Amino acid sequence: MALIDIIEASKKFGEKTILNNVSFSVNENEKIAIIGKNGEGKSTLLKTLLGTLNLDSGRVIRQNNKSIALLSQNVNFDSNLSVEETIKIGLKEIYEALQTYEKLQSALEKHQNNALLKEIDAVIDFIESKDAWNINNKIMRFLKELKLESYKNRSLSTLSGGEIRRVGLCILLLQNPDILLLDEPTNHLDVYMCSFLENLLKNSKMCVIFISHDRYFIDEVAQKCLEIEEGKIRIFKGGYTHYLEKKTELLASLSKSHETLLKQLKSEEEWLRRGVKARLKRNEGRKERLLKIRELAKKNPSEIRKIRLEIERANLNFNQTQSTNRKKMLFELKNINLSFGEKRLFSNFNARILQGERIGIVGRNGSGKSSFLKLLLGEIKADSGEFKRGDLKIGYFDQARNCIDENKSLVEIFCPNGGDRVEVKGKNMHVFGYLKSFLFPKEYLDKSVALLSGGEKNRLALALLFTKEYDILILDEPTNDLDIATINILEEYLQNYEGAILLVSHDRYFVDKIATKIYAFENESINVLHIPYTQYLENEQELKEFDEFIKFEEKNSNMKEKTSKKLSYKENEILQKHPEKIEQLEREIKELQNALSNPQIYERLGIDNLYKQLEEAQKILEILENEYFLVLEKSEKEA
Structure with missing residues (x-):
């Protein structure tokens, strides 16, 4: 059944056409990913569905009795309130329904009539539709999963923008609307929070329409991909894998002007298929281990510990494809200890970072990843240990994107001495010839940087970064606020880059594609691994499930004997x-x-x-x- 019908919708902003006579429907329980380049109108489409932005022409028809809510990029709350107070205000309707139910129950005990029975039935239906009978327990679970538990009594004014956004996400998920609209929901979430959100949305009865650049997230959650491009909408059934396949087929049937994009998409599709095949093989291995564990639990529980050891060893795959003996040493760390205030980040870390290495730095928020980068950059010093840095040029790309002067035009940024030529790693190029590979049209050359969107500024910062020659690139959350098209460009440049790469990212797809080594920050230590990031996460989850199984079996066995x-x-x-x-x-x-x-x-x-x-x-x-x-x-x- 259709919850929303969009009929012949058109919308312009100035000369830019966002929607050009488009029609489509949104149905119950659907999970839809909106895909498109920055500036194509993804967020505009969400606001149109919500009803906060009017169309120039056409209609949006929503079912009146269905609730709808939006998590936007910017969340506004009263900063004087605590996290718990903010959540309870956001769930006011649910708490009022629970109070009404209690009053009606008391009234029915004294006197029953049809009107009261009808009223209590309506209240029960509402509470059940929100899955809110145990709302206080759900709040505590969601706070724990989104790492907000310790902030419960803190004022919002003491929280970062990312933490406040997680509060907003928490409220919307607990409100459980019929239609949930999400604009980049995985921004400011680590991989564990992403996993929680994925599972929640997949198993939810909500209709979920979301914008995301997280390709694994799209593949896991979406049943349908809606692509917005040049005012038109195309709908592809399935997740990101299926979208790639069908988009490649579509471009192959069009003109040669799409050859570069087609080549890029084919490469991505091939890479993704190899990854899917590898994951399926790993899943088969996990199933076999699970069956083995269950049999051993009945026959010989002491043998189970050996299987756990096998899983742990799977994380420590030290097979290296290249000899490191002759490579230039960029950084050397011996017995390094680092703290942040009273918190110990990691201890006794030893490593050599060599020429050409590609290292993904991963771990939960607050585990010390950005501090590690600052240590390498010389911005902070270790508490103890020996740190050496070679004579090298470092290209640094941080979350603040501070390298761009907003008072200049694009051509002034790239051609500071005048003219229209730019030096790109020693090669002289026309500035437009270079910038068009970063999706900038010719009319943007004289445009002020201040007028660019956040995503366009990020794209510009990347373009500037790749004009220079460096021994190592250090990238801190480089995919934040980038669209998928720009991430693909970044990946292509990084795959062809000859220097070393260190990147901090929660984007599993991006880390899998670029990194050949992982520094995993966990339990106040850094584990050095030579497996794909997603395999590390799968092994970690299997160990967790394994330990829960053992605990349950031991408890169950003892309990059975006694009871x-x-x-x-x-x-x-x-x-x-x-x-x-x-x-x-x-x-x-x-x-x-x-x-x-x-x-x-x-x-x-x-x-x-x-x-x-x-x-x-x-x-x-x-x-x-x-x-x-x-x-x-x-x-x-x-x-």
Whole structure:
């Protein structure tokens, strides 16, 4: 059923056409990614769907009884309030409904009539539609997952812009609207927060329409990609992988003017397919280990620890493809210790950073990644240890993008001595010939930098960076605020770059594509790894699940011994057989969710049929889990 219909919509800003007579529909439960270059109108489209921006012509028809909410790039709250107060104000409607329910329950105990019953039914429907019976527990879980738990009582005025935006995201997710609009939701989230958000959105009944440059996020969440380009809209079924495939086919059928872009997309599609194949192979390995663990849990629990050791060793893959003996040493670190205030960031770190290395620096927010870069740049000193830096030229690209003078035009930035020629790594080029490869049209040459959008300024900073010759590029969150087209350009330049690269990024796709070595910041230490970033994250998740499984098995085993005699026959049956049933249902649900994100499957089996199967499986799972945890709780009390 359509929640929103856009009919013959047109919108201009000055001479720029954003929407040119476009029509499409947004349906219940759909997950739609909006893709397009910066300045094409992605955010404008979201505001049009929300109803805060009027069209020049055409119509937007929304279902009146459906709620809609937007997370924009800029979030505004009363800075004097605490995080908890801000969230409770944002959830005022839910809290009022819960209070109304309590009052109606009391009234019904004294006197029942049809009007009261009708009113309480409506309140119950609203609370259930928001999944809000346990709202306080949900708030605590979301605060924990978005790393806001310790800020609960802090004033918003003491938080960074990224932290305030996470508060806004937290409120919207808890409000659980029928239609959720998200503008770059993964900005300021680390990979663990992204994973939480991915799983939440995939399993949600909300219709979610989002703008993102995070290609793995798009691939995981989106069932449909909506591309906006030159005022027109094209819709591609499936996630980012399917979008790439169909976009490549489309460009191949058009004129030769698209040859460069087509070559780039084909290269990206090939790279992505190799990655998908590798992940599928790793998934098979994980399934085999899981089956082995379950068998060992029954027969020989002591052997399980050996499997954990295998997983840990998978992270320490020290196979290097190149000899490092003859390479120029750029940095040498011996027994380096670094703190930030009272917080220890890492201890006794030893490493040599050599010519041509490509290192991805990853870890949770606040783990010390940017501080590590500052140490290399000489902006801060280590608490102790020996640090050496070779005679080298460093190209630094930071989150502030401070290298651009906003009072100058583009041609003045690149040709400071006049003329229209620019030196690019010793090669003399026409300034437009160079800037067009960074997606700047000719009419932009005389444009003031101050008039550019945030994304265009970032693109300009990258273009300036790649005119110079450096021994090493140090990049701090380079993909933030870039569109996918610009990230592709950045990746192409980095892949052809001959110097060393150090990059801090939460963009898993970007790190996988560029880095051949990982510095993983965790538990006040730095682990040096030679595996793809996503493989490291998969191994980390498997270890976590492994430990939870062991803990559960040990607890379950002890509990069974103590309590089986005190439970009824039926309760013992539930305790012994429900876990297997729950596990089977979880597998079925995962398969159905995968089917719903794969156009080749849902077009063959029918999307409505698959959704019905999914809803039925989720209902049965909820019943089984409730039965199991009730008996589990009783057995724990008995124990």
